[in-house]
Amino acid sequence: MVIKGIAASNGYAIAKIFKIETLALDVTDEKIASYEDEKLKFDTAHQKSISELQTIRDKAIINLGEEHGAIFEAHLQMIQDPELLGGIESMMENDLVNAAFALQTVSDSFIAIFESMENDYMKERAADIKDIRKRLLCHLLEVKMNDVTLIDEPVVVVAEDITPSETAQLNRDFVKGFATNIGGRTSHSAIMARSLEIPAVVGLKSVLEKANHGDQVILDGVSGEIFLNPTQEMITTYEQKLVEYNEKKLLLQRYLDKKSVTLDGHQVEMSANIGTPDDVDGIIANGGEGVGLYRTEFLYMGRSNFPTEEEQFIAYKTVLERMDPKPIVIRTLDIGGDKELSYLDMPEEMNPFLGYRAIRLCLDRKEIFVTQLRALLRASIHGQLKIMFPMIATISEFLDAKSILLETKEALIKEGIEVSEHIEVGMMVEIPAAAILADQFAKHVDFFSIGTNDLIQYTFAADRMNETVSYLYQPYNPSLLRLIKMVIDAAHKEGKWAGMCGEMAGDHIAIPLLLGLGLDEFSMSATSILSARALMSKMDMKKLKPLAEKALDMSHNDEVMNLVNDYLEEIK
Ligand code: PEP
């Protein structure tokens, strides 16, 4: 059976299916006959949960570092909490209720206490209790819990959706691909998949229902298809494709130390989008000329409290030092939309992508913002730092953010802390209002970075997570190209540079157009850099400028796509 979805991360995978099911945990208040028997049942479930958590903690430390391990260390402490255990035992003994019911009742009261606390750190302990309760209930009710961190053989993970923090827990050695019911090419799980180099197909709508745990599957991250229970013939075809894919990757290695330059000598910068300091390995392996977007929100995810100034400082310093003297654009916290923090109380919103997110949240919760800015400024002396604010809609927002940055800098200097004098401060252009007023913004910023993932969704009013309207993801539509041109022209008029860090920057149909429009910097998943550089080396600016001009005068996304495809055929 073939299911068609959206190709989210290149490559092929042939492996067994690992399903992450939404669990049904039905707890009833049935009475028990013997306290001793029930206590034994609880102790067994408790022991199993403890040893699983120990395995997960050890794996997290090895694969993801100490800080991720600490989350599970906290779970281990909580699952052995004497008050929690005492409460459950006495309820079983006195009321003769079953272990699952006692666990549910006692943990509910703990959760309620934590949730009512003022302090954010204490509040988030409630989420931890829910987590360990789920594990214990699975053992008590004999419901199989498919825990991604326990995977120890090659698999394709199939799920409704994979959250960015779950993606971060996937073990690259065994997870050969992932397939999800929801999501689009620019959802954050898709972006993470590309940076982890895991082939992925998203927006499959019904894969979770149709796939069986343990069955064979082929995942085609190029065409966006998955084949359930394929024939031997198909497996052989795909094994061949996999070999060719790897050979092609090897051939691109000759562009590793080359400049990003057209046939007629026009040079740009091709840099990488990263989410964690570990991604620096990927940039080096793929010949990136810098970091065009460091999505710092991943530092805040997959944990139970805010990262401290010191933790952030270490992460930023690591990237700056390892990449020095290459330029590093670090974006301040862009939380909200599809990126949530379990420990940050966010209002329920009808439209989270249009709501309280990114710079809006940072200007409102100044203490969160200032902690990050202090860490960034302290790290600035360790490399070529550029700071960028996300989701700027108005000039006032940019000026407010910049003045908080300057205040923070002065405070640090007063404390005797050294800060670089050469930090460029720029903004993302993700909102049409900012693109339209780019000529005025250009007087205040040092650079623009166009975030097309959001700019496209806001220009066409089409949610980037909603596969039903994914036909409106139209990167070549002249309306969008005209907005991009306005930004680039405005930057150049003021002697500033314009880059792009949306996924469009690594798209082979977009690249000729963006070069023709004069884009200076292209920031993409590290794994896309070499093929983009190889493509660019076959192009001629004398042809690209008229090509872009022609595209701007067209009416349809497809028309532009055909125009560029004809050109790409010509230079093949
Ligand atoms: C963008 O919107 O294009 C972008 C790069 O930011 P993010 O994908 O993190 O929203």
Ligand code: MG
């Ligand atoms: Mg964005």
